[in-house]
Amino acid sequence: MTNTVTILMGVLNGAKWLQPQLDSISEQDHEDWVLRFSDDGSTDLSSQIIRGFSDRFPTRIHCGHGPRTGFGDNYMRLIRNLPEKAGYTAFADQDDVWSREKLGRAVAALSGFEETPTLYCGQRWLWYPKTDRRIKSSRPNRDFEFRNALIENVAAGNTVMLNPAATRLARQASRMITQPVFAHDWWLYQLITGAGGKVVYDSGPPCILYRQHSANAIGAGHGMSAQIKRKRGVLKGNFAMRIQQNLAVLGQIRSLLTEEARHDLRRFELARTAALQQRLLLLNEVRPYRQTPVGTLGFWGAASLGQI
Structure with a gap:
């Protein structure tokens, strides 16, 4: 089975932060990755930055356009358009920074769940770059079940990776729905737990700097x-x-x-x-x-x- 990770990234006017995120992806110690962008109507220099990155990795990059109906729909379109034989699927925000081991740790954690749809997620550093202040996000204390997913999301999208079985399930489910989701990560948590899948939570040190700024689509809501x-x-x-x-x-x-x-x-x-x-x-x-x-x-x- 291939260990290729397809990274899905929704983009909207992210030029201010995009380059550091792309650099951190290019430096991953798990080198078998491809990146699928969906630009949701950027009016800044995002498209130029994406083209520059595509020139560096011409065989790994796929560029598409979003529906312009919100970040949830933009990511759902990316899921819907996944290749039929996509392997692992990860989700990236346009404004974070990853540590080198992020993809490799997730693939390793999912390696024992080949036939069961399984979602990997974990903690993040809530990062305030002006002062470099970092706050570790809270760790869930209870089981990951559909009864929890009905009223709460614990699968932060920028930490999520799906194993191939979960990728196939998400692709199938995304093509069945005609209404907008509130957030793609909450939807994935509900889908995987509701369909009898598993959730693997990484208790190791966070491997993502989750940038906090006034333009966050949702933000951490800390304090x-x-x-x-x-x-x-x-x-x-x-x-x-x-x-x-x-x-x-x-x-x-x-x-x-x-x-x-x-x-x-x-x-x-x-x-x-x-x-x-x-x-x-x-x-x-x-x-x-x-x-x-x-x-x-x-x-x-x-x-x-x-x-x-």
Whole structure:
């Protein structure tokens, strides 16, 4: 089986940060990689930087154009257009910096799961380049299951790698859906766990500098102010809208899910529109959870207020 890693990178006006990321990819100790870009309508110098990189590695680079409907759709198009016989698949942001061992560690971690769709992910350094401040992202404490994926994403997209079986599953599933996803990484976590696959979490030192800046599509949301902002967003219905978007997409790939996942999905869908007592009873059957007790408590608070 080939150890080629196909790296998918969505680009939008990333010229300010793109070159260091591309340099870190070119310096990987796992040298068997190809890179597929999807430029989502950049108006800066991103396309010139990409062309320059393509000139250095003409046989490894594929350049495409995005749908211009958001970063999630841009990555979903990349997944949908993966070659039929693609092997491992990794995801890259345009503004990060990778350590040399990033791809090699992920391939090694996935080596024992050839026939089972498996998703690899791990921790990141939250990186503030102006001061070179680095904060290690939190590590999940609980199992990686569909009941967790329904209400929380632990698979940070810029750390994700799919083994060949998961790549085939993601490509198939992406071609079944007609509605936009909120975020491709959350969707992948739901797909892999819902279809009976595995998640491998790298507990070693982070091998990615996750650049924090004002133009982050989502950002890390670190600190007290970010937590307050999230809670306000829940009360405004932001979390409920994301859940609704996720459920609509999961409904279109229901046939790929295990019987248990389909059962939990249906109960969760019914709970969202039920009266309070019935809502809590149905959710108790599913027992969704987040990775921290405080996070789980927060979800139940949102559920009690009808904000899921």
